[in-house]
Amino acid sequence: MTDTTAAQRELGNTGYEIFIGALSILSLVNLVLVVVLRDAATQTVVRTVDLLLSIVFLADFGARLRRAPSRWGYFLRQFGWADLLASLPFPQVKVLRIFRLVRVIRLLRRYGAATIGRRLASDRAGSALFTLLLIGVLVLEFGSLGMLALERHQPGANITTASDALWYVTVTMSTVGYGDTYPVGNAGRELGTCIIVVGVGIFGTLTGWLANFFLTPHRPQPSPRVPETPREAQQRIDQMSELLNQQRAALAELQILLRERR
Secondary structure (H helix, E strand, O other): OOHHHHHHHHOOOHHHHHHHHHHHHHHHHHHHHHHHOOOHHHHHHHHHHHHHHHHHHHHHHHHHHHHOOOHHHHHHHOOHHHHHHHOOOOOOOHHHHHHHHHHHHHHHHHHOHHHHHHHHHHOHHHHHHHHHHHHHHHHHHHHHHHHHHHHOOOOOOOOOOHHHHHHHHHHHHOOOOOOOOOOOOHHHHHHHHHHHHHHHHHHHHHHHHHHHHHHOOOOOOOOOOOOOOHHHHHHHHHHHHHHHHHHHHHHHHHHHHHHHHO
8 A cells, every 4th residue: 555545545535634733732831831820729720632633633543543554563663652641641652742743734735734734624514513622621621710810800790610510501502591600700601601602602513413414415525636646657657658659559569460361
């Protein structure tokens, strides 16, 4: 199997690959935030979101291992072992997530911006879904951090811990609005309004994506054409030349047989 075919097998949905790359960047940022943030509550928020990312990365490792043309080749030569270790929620190995980011960037660069744009445009529902899921993860983390910073010192505040902030952002984004925690300050209410808008957008898009998935007939999409290397192009030319020579030889033999019968 050529490198081109292997890349086609390894590259999944384009929107999904960009989503995983963005989560990899976020996970690396979280490594810095855990060191920079000195408050225990804010560190708890970051670690909780990072645990969620670990689950996503572990599922991504399983999908790549199943999709790889050679599982041992992916695990050993393509740093699959680093993906597995980086999926574990241990601070000592999280820096290995940079390998996942490098792989996604390498695969996307090989296809080129034009091909990526066409694939995103052809799957607008999926691209929008992954975009809003990424926004949802960002709002969950930074919305919780922001709500803690704005509300915990307000008189009569009921969002004072990491658990309160994560719970409030979660139920608000899900449009449930449980009501046991709520912002009391104006700045907190403004942030809460933004979280509500994002939550409505996420679940509206999710509903549209599910409708598109179950109701639209699925047609197999051809794999995008990866630019050939000079060596692969020369091999293709040699194969075509050999085929043309064989056709010419067969035509010459046919002409000889026709002359003999006359």
